[in-house]
Amino acid sequence: xxxxxxxxxxxxxxxRDLCSDPEKVFIFAEHLYEIQDYLNAIRExxxxxxxxxxxxxxxxxxxxxxxxxxxxxxxxxxxASFQKVADEYLGQEEGKTASFELGETVFLQRDYDKAIKFYxxxxxxxxxxxxxxxxxxxxxxxxxYNKDYLVARGELEQIGPSTDYSITAKGLSQDIGQISDxxxxxxxxxxxLSAIVPGSGQIYAGKVGNGVVALIINGLFIAxxxxxxxxxxxxxxGIISLIEIGWYGGNIFGGIASAxxxxxRIRDNYIEKLREKYKMEPTARNPQGEKVFxxxxxxxxx
Amino acid sequence: MSIFxxxxxxxxxxxxxxxxxxxxxxxxxxxxxxxxxxxxxxPSATKVMVETIKxxxxxxxxxxxxxxxxxxxxxxxxxxxxxxxxxxxGWMMSADxxxxxxxxxxxxxxxxxxxxxxxxxxxxxxxxxxxxxxQKSKEVP
Numbered sequence: 001x002x003x004x005x006x007x008x009x010x011x012x013x014x015x016r017d018l019c020s021d022p023e024k025v026f027i028f029a030e031h032l033y034e035i036q037d038y039l040n041a042i043r044e045x046x047x048x049x050x051x052x053x054x055x056x057x058x059x060x061x062x063x064x065x066x067x068x069x070x071x072x073x074x075x076x077x078x079x080a081s082f083q084k085v086a087d088e089y090l091g092q093e094e095g096k097t098a099s100f101e102l103g104e105t106v107f108l109q110r111d112y113d114k115a116i117k118f119y120x121x122x123x124x125x126x127x128x129x130x131x132x133x134x135x136x137x138x139x140x141x142x143x144x145y146n147k148d149y150l151v152a153r154g155e156l157e158q159i160g161p162s163t164d165y166s167i168t169a170k171g172l173s174q175d176i177g178q179i180s181d182x183x184x185x186x187x188x189x190x191x192x193l194s195a196i197v198p199g200s201g202q203i204y205a206g207k208v209g210n211g212v213v214a215l216i217i218n219g220l221f222i223a224x225x226x227x228x229x230x231x232x233x234x235x236x237x238g239i240i241s242l243i244e245i246g247w248y249g250g251n252i253f254g255g256i257a258s259a260x261x262x263x264x265r266i267r268d269n270y271i272e273k274l275r276e277k278y279k280m281e282p283t284a285r286n287p288q289g290e291k292v293f294x295x296x297x298x299x300x301x302x
Numbered sequence: 303m304s305i306f307x308x309x310x311x312x313x314x315x316x317x318x319x320x321x322x323x324x325x326x327x328x329x330x331x332x333x334x335x336x337x338x339x340x341x342x343x344x345p346s347a348t349k350v351m352v353e354t355i356k357x358x359x360x361x362x363x364x365x366x367x368x369x370x371x372x373x374x375x376x377x378x379x380x381x382x383x384x385x386x387x388x389x390x391x392g393w394m395m396s397a398d399x400x401x402x403x404x405x406x407x408x409x410x411x412x413x414x415x416x417x418x419x420x421x422x423x424x425x426x427x428x429x430x431x432x433x434x435x436x437q438k439s440k441e442v443p
Contacts, residue, residue, distance in 0.1 A: 250394045
């Protein structure tokens with residue numbers, strides 16, 4: 001009893017130390033992060049910030065909150081956290097990482113418009129940083145996904161010759177240049193064909209089934225209208241003609257849209273091949289700045 | 303009953319089409335609201351079509367049953383088309399969709415599960431992407 005009585009306060013002090021020592025709390029938070037218990041990790045990171053707001057670990061904890069939200073696919077919270085760190089620690093290591101991660105996070109969400117803006121903001125704030133070639137390379141991909149091929153090539157050409165990305169960027173730029181050589185269908189010709197013979201525009205753009213249906217429906221309605229007018233049933237003829245103009249307009253629209261869809265599909269397939277060729281996977285960067293490939297894969301939208 | 307007189311059928315069809323185009327033009331003229339504070343953005347013909355589709359969805363479609371193999375359903379697609387692009391384009395897009403409803407080219411669509419049923423995914427964006435302005439993301443630095 002006496003021994004217990006003597007050791008109990010010591011044990012209690014140790015426990016208090018553990019709870020109030022920011023370094024130990026940070027280590028515990030890191031452990032939770034490692035075992036993918038992100039929500040509890042975020043709680044512990046917040047504890048570090050609360051216990052020692054001026055401690056160097058507080059900066060790291062703020063950054064890691066953003067990473068934990070990102071890993072947990074809570075995109076809005078991740079963006080808000082990274083944005084806060086990027087603004088608060090502008091010009092510092094944490095601010096730089098957060099600024100880059102803003103682009104990475106929205107890139108993962110496939111919001112390429114936002115990714116472009118965030119990568120641009122990173123390049124503006126850190127123009128001579130070692131991650132600039134990577135940011136520019138990602139920026140080029142964002143433009144490529146947005147079908148801004150010329151701008152994408154422009155970004156790739158700005159990647160310096162002595163970087164890890166120089167050879168890849170050159171090859172990708174050349175491959176992007178070949179997009180204009182891909183087989184295309186003329187939307188104008190498809191529209192004209194559909195106007196002359198309903199459904200032929202769709203057939204020209206590779207949608208044979210749709211073309212045949214358009215031809216049958218338009219043919220039947222035109223025949224019915226002619227029949228009605230032939231029988232001096234002008235009211236029915238007028239009604240059928242009014243409906244037919246809808247089918248006819250829809251058929252022309254369908255022909256033009258089919259050609260556009262054909263062109264888009266060809267380009268998308270080509271870009272998907274490029275993505276596979278260049279193993280384009282969003283990089284996940286841990287707070288130490290190491291790159292970890294293969295954590296997530298972007299699949300292209302069709 | 304003849305209201306066009308003794309004309310060839312093709313001529314009568316053309317007259318009907320011209321009539322329709324004039325009618326469409328007149329009905330797409332915006333009508334000012336009686337109430338000054340009420341914002342009137344939707345042209346009247348579009349409004350009529352939108353209300354007709356809503357009536358169909360509320361009254362007729364439940365009686366007919368769930369038949370459309372696509373998602374969004376043809377009525378929802380038409381509703382979106384009229385609301386987004388107005389009367390003429392909305393009408394053309396709706397007609398185009400109805401002609402594709404049989405999904406005669408299933409390879410062109412991806413399958414999506416809606417309430418346990420597989421549907422062909424065919425959103426409006428897949429057909430108006432080439433003339434509709436791309437949605438810009440919210441302002442970020």
